[in-house]
Amino acid sequence: MIYRDYGVTGKKVSLLGFGGMRFANIDNTDECIRTMIKAAEGGVNYFDTAPGYFETKSETVFGKALAEMRRKNLPYYVATKTFKSTNDAIRREIEAQLKRLDVDAIDFYHIWSIITLENWDARKKEGILTTFRKLKEEGLIRHICVSSHLIQDKIETLLKEGVFEGVLFGYSALNFKTREKAFDAIRAKKLGAVAMNPLGGGLIPGHPELFGFIMRPGESVVEAALRFLWDHRDLSVALVGFRGEQDLAEALSAMEKYQPRTEAELAAVKEKAGDSLEGLCTGCAYCDDCPQDIPIPYYMDAYNHKLLKDYGNSDLKDRLNWQWNLVPKDAGKCTECGQCEKTCTQHLPIVERLKYIKGI
Ligand code: SF4
Ligand code: SF4
Known part of the structure:
Protein backbone atom coordinates (compact mmCIF):
# COMPACT_ATOMS: atom_id res chain seq x y z
CA MET A 1 0.00 0.00 0.00
CA GLU A 271 -3.48 14.74 -24.22
CA LYS A 272 -4.67 11.58 -25.95
CA ALA A 273 -8.07 11.62 -24.23
CA GLY A 274 -9.90 14.08 -26.48
CA ASP A 275 -10.91 11.95 -29.45
CA SER A 276 -11.91 8.86 -27.54
CA LEU A 277 -14.56 10.70 -25.57
CA GLU A 278 -16.38 11.84 -28.72
CA GLY A 279 -20.14 12.26 -28.26
CA LEU A 280 -19.77 12.45 -24.49
CA CYS A 281 -19.83 15.53 -22.35
CA THR A 282 -16.47 15.78 -20.63
CA GLY A 283 -17.78 18.37 -18.18
CA CYS A 284 -15.27 20.97 -19.34
CA ALA A 285 -17.85 23.71 -18.66
CA TYR A 286 -16.92 25.91 -21.60
CA CYS A 287 -20.67 26.13 -22.23
CA ASP A 288 -21.46 27.18 -18.68
CA ASP A 289 -22.58 30.74 -19.41
CA CYS A 290 -26.19 30.15 -20.42
CA PRO A 291 -28.29 33.33 -20.45
CA GLN A 292 -31.12 31.27 -18.93
CA ASP A 293 -28.81 30.05 -16.13
CA ILE A 294 -29.26 26.43 -17.14
CA PRO A 295 -26.40 24.41 -15.57
CA ILE A 296 -25.69 22.71 -18.89
CA PRO A 297 -22.74 20.49 -17.80
CA TYR A 298 -24.89 18.84 -15.12
CA TYR A 299 -27.71 18.08 -17.55
CA MET A 300 -25.20 16.74 -20.06
CA ASP A 301 -23.58 14.56 -17.39
CA ALA A 302 -26.95 12.91 -16.77
CA TYR A 303 -27.36 12.46 -20.52
CA ASN A 304 -23.94 10.74 -20.67
CA HIS A 305 -25.32 8.12 -18.33
CA LYS A 306 -28.34 7.64 -20.56
CA LEU A 307 -26.06 7.19 -23.59
CA LEU A 308 -23.61 4.81 -22.03
CA LYS A 309 -25.54 2.86 -19.45
CA ASP A 310 -28.82 2.28 -21.25
CA TYR A 311 -30.45 4.31 -18.54
CA GLY A 312 -34.22 4.45 -18.48
CA ASN A 313 -35.82 7.83 -18.03
CA SER A 314 -36.43 7.25 -14.33
CA ASP A 315 -32.68 6.61 -13.86
CA LEU A 316 -31.96 9.80 -15.76
CA LYS A 317 -34.31 11.69 -13.43
CA ASP A 318 -32.65 10.10 -10.41
CA ARG A 319 -29.20 11.11 -11.65
CA LEU A 320 -30.39 14.70 -12.07
CA ASN A 321 -32.11 14.71 -8.71
CA TRP A 322 -29.60 12.90 -6.50
CA GLN A 323 -26.36 13.99 -8.08
CA TRP A 324 -27.24 17.52 -9.16
CA ASN A 325 -30.46 18.51 -7.36
CA LEU A 326 -32.10 19.33 -10.70
CA VAL A 327 -35.43 18.47 -12.33
CA PRO A 328 -36.00 17.63 -16.02
CA LYS A 329 -38.61 20.33 -16.61
CA ASP A 330 -36.07 23.13 -15.96
CA ALA A 331 -34.23 22.02 -19.11
CA GLY A 332 -37.26 23.60 -20.83
CA LYS A 333 -35.97 27.09 -19.94
CA CYS A 334 -33.72 26.81 -23.00
CA THR A 335 -34.61 29.42 -25.64
CA GLU A 336 -32.48 27.64 -28.27
CA CYS A 337 -30.24 30.70 -28.69
CA GLY A 338 -27.43 28.33 -29.72
CA GLN A 339 -24.70 30.07 -27.71
CA CYS A 340 -23.68 26.92 -25.81
CA GLU A 341 -23.34 24.76 -28.91
CA LYS A 342 -20.92 27.28 -30.42
CA THR A 343 -18.59 26.89 -27.44
CA CYS A 344 -18.99 23.16 -26.81
CA THR A 345 -15.58 21.53 -27.02
CA GLN A 346 -17.20 18.21 -27.94
CA HIS A 347 -19.61 19.75 -30.49
CA LEU A 348 -22.60 18.19 -28.77
CA PRO A 349 -26.23 18.78 -29.77
CA ILE A 350 -26.97 20.37 -26.41
CA VAL A 351 -30.32 21.88 -27.42
CA GLU A 352 -31.61 18.54 -28.70
CA ARG A 353 -30.46 16.78 -25.53
CA LEU A 354 -32.10 19.39 -23.31
CA LYS A 355 -35.34 18.98 -25.25
CA TYR A 356 -35.20 15.25 -24.68
CA ILE A 357 -34.58 15.72 -20.97
CA LYS A 358 -37.42 18.24 -20.63
CA GLY A 359 -39.81 15.69 -22.16
CA ILE A 360 -39.09 12.78 -19.80
S1 SF4 B 1 -29.16 27.20 -26.40
FE1 SF4 B 1 -30.36 26.99 -24.51
S2 SF4 B 1 -28.97 26.03 -23.07
FE2 SF4 B 1 -27.73 26.81 -24.74
S3 SF4 B 1 -27.08 28.84 -24.03
FE3 SF4 B 1 -28.95 29.14 -25.25
S4 SF4 B 1 -30.60 29.05 -23.74
FE4 SF4 B 1 -28.81 28.21 -22.75
S1 SF4 C 1 -18.85 22.50 -23.46
FE1 SF4 C 1 -19.75 20.57 -24.20
S2 SF4 C 1 -18.42 19.00 -23.34
FE2 SF4 C 1 -18.01 20.86 -22.21
S3 SF4 C 1 -19.42 20.77 -20.44
FE3 SF4 C 1 -20.46 21.87 -22.04
S4 SF4 C 1 -21.66 20.32 -23.07
FE4 SF4 C 1 -20.11 19.26 -21.91
Whole structure:
Protein backbone atom coordinates (compact mmCIF):
# COMPACT_ATOMS: atom_id res chain seq x y z
CA MET A 1 0.00 0.00 0.00
CA ILE A 2 1.16 3.52 -0.69
CA TYR A 3 0.52 6.23 1.92
CA ARG A 4 0.43 9.95 1.24
CA ASP A 5 0.12 13.08 3.37
CA TYR A 6 -3.41 14.34 3.90
CA GLY A 7 -2.53 18.00 3.39
CA VAL A 8 -0.73 19.39 6.43
CA THR A 9 -2.76 17.48 9.02
CA GLY A 10 0.18 15.20 9.78
CA LYS A 11 -1.93 12.17 8.85
CA LYS A 12 -0.67 9.60 6.35
CA VAL A 13 -3.58 8.10 4.44
CA SER A 14 -3.75 5.11 2.12
CA LEU A 15 -3.85 6.02 -1.55
CA LEU A 16 -6.63 3.45 -1.94
CA GLY A 17 -9.60 4.45 0.21
CA PHE A 18 -12.79 2.59 1.16
CA GLY A 19 -16.11 4.20 0.14
CA GLY A 20 -19.16 2.91 2.01
CA MET A 21 -21.83 3.70 -0.59
CA ARG A 22 -21.89 0.59 -2.75
CA PHE A 23 -22.11 -2.50 -0.52
CA ALA A 24 -23.89 -5.23 -2.51
CA ASN A 25 -26.16 -6.09 0.43
CA ILE A 26 -26.05 -3.68 3.33
CA ASP A 27 -28.31 -5.97 5.37
CA ASN A 28 -25.68 -8.70 5.26
CA THR A 29 -23.74 -6.98 8.03
CA ASP A 30 -21.20 -9.77 8.50
CA GLU A 31 -20.20 -9.67 4.84
CA CYS A 32 -19.87 -5.87 4.84
CA ILE A 33 -17.75 -5.97 8.00
CA ARG A 34 -15.60 -8.76 6.57
CA THR A 35 -14.89 -6.66 3.46
CA MET A 36 -13.89 -3.68 5.58
CA ILE A 37 -11.61 -5.75 7.82
CA LYS A 38 -9.94 -7.33 4.78
CA ALA A 39 -9.39 -3.82 3.40
CA ALA A 40 -7.76 -2.73 6.66
CA GLU A 41 -5.61 -5.88 6.66
CA GLY A 42 -4.59 -4.99 3.10
CA GLY A 43 -3.36 -1.59 4.31
CA VAL A 44 -6.39 0.63 3.61
CA ASN A 45 -6.71 3.15 6.44
CA TYR A 46 -9.13 5.73 5.00
CA PHE A 47 -12.82 4.81 5.37
CA ASP A 48 -15.49 7.16 4.05
CA THR A 49 -19.24 7.04 4.62
CA ALA A 50 -22.21 9.41 4.90
CA PRO A 51 -25.56 9.50 6.68
CA GLY A 52 -27.34 9.23 3.34
CA TYR A 53 -25.69 5.97 2.30
CA PHE A 54 -28.32 3.25 2.72
CA GLU A 55 -30.32 5.53 5.02
CA THR A 56 -27.65 5.55 7.78
CA LYS A 57 -27.07 1.77 7.59
CA SER A 58 -23.61 2.33 6.08
CA GLU A 59 -22.56 4.35 9.15
CA THR A 60 -23.91 1.60 11.42
CA VAL A 61 -21.92 -1.07 9.55
CA PHE A 62 -18.85 1.18 9.76
CA GLY A 63 -19.32 1.46 13.53
CA LYS A 64 -19.22 -2.32 13.92
CA ALA A 65 -16.25 -2.73 11.57
CA LEU A 66 -14.26 0.05 13.24
CA ALA A 67 -14.79 -1.58 16.64
CA GLU A 68 -13.43 -4.82 15.19
CA MET A 69 -10.44 -2.93 13.75
CA ARG A 70 -9.69 -1.54 17.21
CA ARG A 71 -9.82 -5.07 18.63
CA LYS A 72 -7.40 -6.23 15.95
CA ASN A 73 -5.11 -3.18 16.27
CA LEU A 74 -5.73 -2.19 12.65
CA PRO A 75 -5.21 1.55 12.19
CA TYR A 76 -7.96 3.61 10.50
CA TYR A 77 -9.30 7.10 9.87
CA VAL A 78 -13.02 7.62 9.49
CA ALA A 79 -14.64 10.25 7.30
CA THR A 80 -18.30 11.19 7.14
CA LYS A 81 -20.46 14.17 6.20
CA THR A 82 -23.42 16.34 7.02
CA PHE A 83 -25.82 18.12 4.76
CA LYS A 84 -27.15 20.17 7.71
CA SER A 85 -26.21 23.83 8.13
CA THR A 86 -27.65 25.21 11.35
CA ASN A 87 -26.01 24.63 14.72
CA ASP A 88 -28.92 22.67 16.20
CA ALA A 89 -29.36 20.44 13.17
CA ILE A 90 -25.63 19.68 12.91
CA ARG A 91 -25.43 18.93 16.64
CA ARG A 92 -28.34 16.47 16.39
CA GLU A 93 -26.77 14.84 13.35
CA ILE A 94 -23.28 14.42 14.75
CA GLU A 95 -24.56 13.06 18.05
CA ALA A 96 -26.33 10.28 16.13
CA GLN A 97 -23.31 9.73 13.85
CA LEU A 98 -20.87 9.32 16.74
CA LYS A 99 -23.20 6.68 18.21
CA ARG A 100 -23.62 4.84 14.91
CA LEU A 101 -19.90 4.97 14.16
CA ASP A 102 -19.09 4.02 17.76
CA VAL A 103 -16.26 6.57 18.01
CA ASP A 104 -15.52 9.61 20.20
CA ALA A 105 -14.48 11.78 17.25
CA ILE A 106 -14.71 11.85 13.47
CA ASP A 107 -11.34 12.27 11.77
CA PHE A 108 -12.51 14.00 8.57
CA TYR A 109 -15.92 15.69 8.82
CA HIS A 110 -17.27 17.05 5.55
CA ILE A 111 -19.62 19.85 4.69
CA TRP A 112 -21.49 17.68 2.24
CA SER A 113 -22.06 18.25 -1.44
CA ILE A 114 -21.54 21.85 -2.46
CA ILE A 115 -23.10 22.03 -5.92
CA THR A 116 -23.27 25.80 -6.42
CA LEU A 117 -21.42 28.74 -4.90
CA GLU A 118 -24.83 30.25 -4.06
CA ASN A 119 -25.62 27.17 -2.00
CA TRP A 120 -22.27 27.52 -0.23
CA ASP A 121 -23.04 31.18 0.61
CA ALA A 122 -26.46 30.20 1.97
CA ARG A 123 -24.95 27.51 4.18
CA LYS A 124 -22.34 29.91 5.51
CA LYS A 125 -25.10 32.39 6.38
CA GLU A 126 -26.73 29.66 8.46
CA GLY A 127 -23.54 29.47 10.53
CA ILE A 128 -22.10 26.18 9.30
CA LEU A 129 -18.48 27.24 9.66
CA THR A 130 -18.90 28.55 13.20
CA THR A 131 -20.41 25.23 14.22
CA PHE A 132 -17.72 23.18 12.48
CA ARG A 133 -15.00 25.21 14.21
CA LYS A 134 -16.66 24.65 17.59
CA LEU A 135 -16.95 20.92 16.93
CA LYS A 136 -13.23 20.87 16.25
CA GLU A 137 -12.42 22.84 19.43
CA GLU A 138 -14.56 20.39 21.38
CA GLY A 139 -12.65 17.45 19.90
CA LEU A 140 -15.70 15.92 18.23
CA ILE A 141 -14.15 16.29 14.78
CA ARG A 142 -10.47 16.38 13.92
CA HIS A 143 -10.45 18.07 10.51
CA ILE A 144 -12.86 20.36 8.62
CA CYS A 145 -13.38 19.16 5.07
CA VAL A 146 -15.76 19.75 2.20
CA SER A 147 -17.25 17.60 -0.52
CA SER A 148 -18.00 19.32 -3.77
CA HIS A 149 -19.41 18.76 -7.23
CA LEU A 150 -18.26 22.15 -8.48
CA ILE A 151 -16.14 22.33 -11.60
CA GLN A 152 -13.53 24.60 -13.19
CA ASP A 153 -13.11 28.05 -11.59
CA LYS A 154 -15.92 27.42 -9.15
CA ILE A 155 -14.20 24.62 -7.27
CA GLU A 156 -11.00 26.66 -7.23
CA THR A 157 -12.94 29.62 -5.74
CA LEU A 158 -14.49 27.43 -3.04
CA LEU A 159 -11.21 25.83 -2.01
CA LYS A 160 -9.20 29.03 -2.06
CA GLU A 161 -11.35 30.42 0.76
CA GLY A 162 -8.85 28.74 3.05
CA VAL A 163 -11.30 27.35 5.60
CA PHE A 164 -10.86 23.68 4.78
CA GLU A 165 -8.16 21.13 5.50
CA GLY A 166 -9.25 18.75 2.77
CA VAL A 167 -11.64 18.19 -0.07
CA LEU A 168 -13.55 15.25 -1.51
CA PHE A 169 -14.49 15.66 -5.15
CA GLY A 170 -15.30 13.69 -8.29
CA TYR A 171 -12.23 13.04 -10.42
CA SER A 172 -11.75 10.31 -13.00
CA ALA A 173 -10.53 9.53 -16.51
CA LEU A 174 -13.99 10.65 -17.67
CA ASN A 175 -14.19 14.09 -16.09
CA PHE A 176 -10.60 15.05 -15.24
CA LYS A 177 -10.58 18.02 -17.61
CA THR A 178 -13.22 19.84 -15.61
CA ARG A 179 -11.74 19.23 -12.19
CA GLU A 180 -8.05 19.88 -12.84
CA LYS A 181 -8.34 23.43 -11.51
CA ALA A 182 -9.15 22.04 -8.06
CA PHE A 183 -5.50 21.00 -7.86
CA ASP A 184 -4.31 24.62 -8.19
CA ALA A 185 -6.20 25.39 -4.97
CA ILE A 186 -5.18 22.08 -3.36
CA ARG A 187 -1.51 22.93 -3.90
CA ALA A 188 -1.91 26.59 -2.91
CA LYS A 189 -3.76 25.79 0.30
CA LYS A 190 -1.92 22.50 1.04
CA LEU A 191 -5.17 20.54 1.26
CA GLY A 192 -5.77 16.84 1.53
CA ALA A 193 -7.38 15.70 -1.72
CA VAL A 194 -9.69 12.71 -1.97
CA ALA A 195 -11.13 11.64 -5.32
CA MET A 196 -14.52 9.96 -5.40
CA ASN A 197 -16.16 8.10 -8.22
CA PRO A 198 -12.91 6.94 -9.91
CA LEU A 199 -14.84 4.66 -12.26
CA GLY A 200 -17.15 7.41 -13.53
CA GLY A 201 -20.28 5.88 -11.95
CA GLY A 202 -19.60 2.56 -13.72
CA LEU A 203 -19.25 4.21 -17.16
CA ILE A 204 -15.54 3.46 -17.39
CA PRO A 205 -15.66 -0.33 -16.76
CA GLY A 206 -18.84 -0.50 -18.86
CA HIS A 207 -17.13 1.09 -21.88
CA PRO A 208 -13.45 0.11 -21.96
CA GLU A 209 -13.38 0.88 -25.70
CA LEU A 210 -13.57 4.60 -24.87
CA PHE A 211 -10.76 4.50 -22.37
CA GLY A 212 -7.95 2.91 -24.35
CA PHE A 213 -5.97 6.12 -23.77
CA ILE A 214 -5.39 5.21 -20.09
CA MET A 215 -4.61 1.52 -20.57
CA ARG A 216 -1.36 -0.41 -20.79
CA PRO A 217 -1.20 -3.81 -22.50
CA GLY A 218 -2.49 -6.60 -20.25
CA GLU A 219 -4.17 -4.22 -17.83
CA SER A 220 -7.90 -4.21 -17.00
CA VAL A 221 -9.79 -0.97 -17.42
CA VAL A 222 -10.43 -0.84 -13.65
CA GLU A 223 -6.69 -1.15 -12.94
CA ALA A 224 -6.00 1.53 -15.53
CA ALA A 225 -8.65 3.89 -14.12
CA LEU A 226 -7.21 3.57 -10.62
CA ARG A 227 -3.65 4.02 -11.84
CA PHE A 228 -4.75 7.15 -13.70
CA LEU A 229 -5.72 8.65 -10.31
CA TRP A 230 -2.82 7.27 -8.32
CA ASP A 231 -0.42 8.83 -10.83
CA HIS A 232 -1.67 12.28 -9.80
CA ARG A 233 0.95 13.44 -7.31
CA ASP A 234 -1.43 15.88 -5.56
CA LEU A 235 -4.05 13.28 -4.73
CA SER A 236 -4.05 11.84 -1.21
CA VAL A 237 -6.73 9.12 -1.60
CA ALA A 238 -8.75 7.56 -4.44
CA LEU A 239 -11.97 6.24 -2.94
CA VAL A 240 -13.52 3.10 -4.32
CA GLY A 241 -17.05 2.04 -3.39
CA PHE A 242 -16.58 -1.71 -2.92
CA ARG A 243 -19.56 -4.01 -3.42
CA GLY A 244 -17.76 -6.81 -1.64
CA GLU A 245 -14.58 -8.82 -1.30
CA GLN A 246 -14.13 -9.45 -5.01
CA ASP A 247 -14.02 -5.72 -5.86
CA LEU A 248 -11.65 -5.19 -2.98
CA ALA A 249 -9.32 -7.97 -4.12
CA GLU A 250 -9.18 -6.45 -7.61
CA ALA A 251 -8.25 -3.01 -6.27
CA LEU A 252 -5.65 -4.40 -3.83
CA SER A 253 -4.11 -6.40 -6.66
CA ALA A 254 -4.00 -3.26 -8.83
CA MET A 255 -2.19 -1.49 -6.00
CA GLU A 256 0.29 -4.34 -5.67
CA LYS A 257 1.10 -4.21 -9.39
CA TYR A 258 1.09 -0.40 -9.52
CA GLN A 259 3.96 1.12 -11.47
CA PRO A 260 3.73 4.91 -11.53
CA ARG A 261 4.10 6.94 -14.69
CA THR A 262 6.26 10.04 -14.75
CA GLU A 263 4.47 13.39 -14.81
CA ALA A 264 5.41 13.80 -18.48
CA GLU A 265 3.94 10.39 -19.31
CA LEU A 266 0.72 11.25 -17.48
CA ALA A 267 0.45 14.56 -19.32
CA ALA A 268 0.80 12.68 -22.62
CA VAL A 269 -1.98 10.27 -21.59
CA LYS A 270 -4.30 13.20 -20.85
CA GLU A 271 -3.48 14.74 -24.22
CA LYS A 272 -4.67 11.58 -25.95
CA ALA A 273 -8.07 11.62 -24.23
CA GLY A 274 -9.90 14.08 -26.48
CA ASP A 275 -10.91 11.95 -29.45
CA SER A 276 -11.91 8.86 -27.54
CA LEU A 277 -14.56 10.70 -25.57
CA GLU A 278 -16.38 11.84 -28.72
CA GLY A 279 -20.14 12.26 -28.26
CA LEU A 280 -19.77 12.45 -24.49
CA CYS A 281 -19.83 15.53 -22.35
CA THR A 282 -16.47 15.78 -20.63
CA GLY A 283 -17.78 18.37 -18.18
CA CYS A 284 -15.27 20.97 -19.34
CA ALA A 285 -17.85 23.71 -18.66
CA TYR A 286 -16.92 25.91 -21.60
CA CYS A 287 -20.67 26.13 -22.23
CA ASP A 288 -21.46 27.18 -18.68
CA ASP A 289 -22.58 30.74 -19.41
CA CYS A 290 -26.19 30.15 -20.42
CA PRO A 291 -28.29 33.33 -20.45
CA GLN A 292 -31.12 31.27 -18.93
CA ASP A 293 -28.81 30.05 -16.13
CA ILE A 294 -29.26 26.43 -17.14
CA PRO A 295 -26.40 24.41 -15.57
CA ILE A 296 -25.69 22.71 -18.89
CA PRO A 297 -22.74 20.49 -17.80
CA TYR A 298 -24.89 18.84 -15.12
CA TYR A 299 -27.71 18.08 -17.55
CA MET A 300 -25.20 16.74 -20.06
CA ASP A 301 -23.58 14.56 -17.39
CA ALA A 302 -26.95 12.91 -16.77
CA TYR A 303 -27.36 12.46 -20.52
CA ASN A 304 -23.94 10.74 -20.67
CA HIS A 305 -25.32 8.12 -18.33
CA LYS A 306 -28.34 7.64 -20.56
CA LEU A 307 -26.06 7.19 -23.59
CA LEU A 308 -23.61 4.81 -22.03
CA LYS A 309 -25.54 2.86 -19.45
CA ASP A 310 -28.82 2.28 -21.25
CA TYR A 311 -30.45 4.31 -18.54
CA GLY A 312 -34.22 4.45 -18.48
CA ASN A 313 -35.82 7.83 -18.03
CA SER A 314 -36.43 7.25 -14.33
CA ASP A 315 -32.68 6.61 -13.86
CA LEU A 316 -31.96 9.80 -15.76
CA LYS A 317 -34.31 11.69 -13.43
CA ASP A 318 -32.65 10.10 -10.41
CA ARG A 319 -29.20 11.11 -11.65
CA LEU A 320 -30.39 14.70 -12.07
CA ASN A 321 -32.11 14.71 -8.71
CA TRP A 322 -29.60 12.90 -6.50
CA GLN A 323 -26.36 13.99 -8.08
CA TRP A 324 -27.24 17.52 -9.16
CA ASN A 325 -30.46 18.51 -7.36
CA LEU A 326 -32.10 19.33 -10.70
CA VAL A 327 -35.43 18.47 -12.33
CA PRO A 328 -36.00 17.63 -16.02
CA LYS A 329 -38.61 20.33 -16.61
CA ASP A 330 -36.07 23.13 -15.96
CA ALA A 331 -34.23 22.02 -19.11
CA GLY A 332 -37.26 23.60 -20.83
CA LYS A 333 -35.97 27.09 -19.94
CA CYS A 334 -33.72 26.81 -23.00
CA THR A 335 -34.61 29.42 -25.64
CA GLU A 336 -32.48 27.64 -28.27
CA CYS A 337 -30.24 30.70 -28.69
CA GLY A 338 -27.43 28.33 -29.72
CA GLN A 339 -24.70 30.07 -27.71
CA CYS A 340 -23.68 26.92 -25.81
CA GLU A 341 -23.34 24.76 -28.91
CA LYS A 342 -20.92 27.28 -30.42
CA THR A 343 -18.59 26.89 -27.44
CA CYS A 344 -18.99 23.16 -26.81
CA THR A 345 -15.58 21.53 -27.02
CA GLN A 346 -17.20 18.21 -27.94
CA HIS A 347 -19.61 19.75 -30.49
CA LEU A 348 -22.60 18.19 -28.77
CA PRO A 349 -26.23 18.78 -29.77
CA ILE A 350 -26.97 20.37 -26.41
CA VAL A 351 -30.32 21.88 -27.42
CA GLU A 352 -31.61 18.54 -28.70
CA ARG A 353 -30.46 16.78 -25.53
CA LEU A 354 -32.10 19.39 -23.31
CA LYS A 355 -35.34 18.98 -25.25
CA TYR A 356 -35.20 15.25 -24.68
CA ILE A 357 -34.58 15.72 -20.97
CA LYS A 358 -37.42 18.24 -20.63
CA GLY A 359 -39.81 15.69 -22.16
CA ILE A 360 -39.09 12.78 -19.80
S1 SF4 B 1 -29.16 27.20 -26.40
FE1 SF4 B 1 -30.36 26.99 -24.51
S2 SF4 B 1 -28.97 26.03 -23.07
FE2 SF4 B 1 -27.73 26.81 -24.74
S3 SF4 B 1 -27.08 28.84 -24.03
FE3 SF4 B 1 -28.95 29.14 -25.25
S4 SF4 B 1 -30.60 29.05 -23.74
FE4 SF4 B 1 -28.81 28.21 -22.75
S1 SF4 C 1 -21.66 20.32 -23.07
FE1 SF4 C 1 -19.75 20.57 -24.20
S2 SF4 C 1 -18.85 22.50 -23.46
FE2 SF4 C 1 -20.46 21.87 -22.04
S3 SF4 C 1 -19.42 20.77 -20.44
FE3 SF4 C 1 -20.11 19.26 -21.91
S4 SF4 C 1 -18.42 19.00 -23.34
FE4 SF4 C 1 -18.01 20.86 -22.21
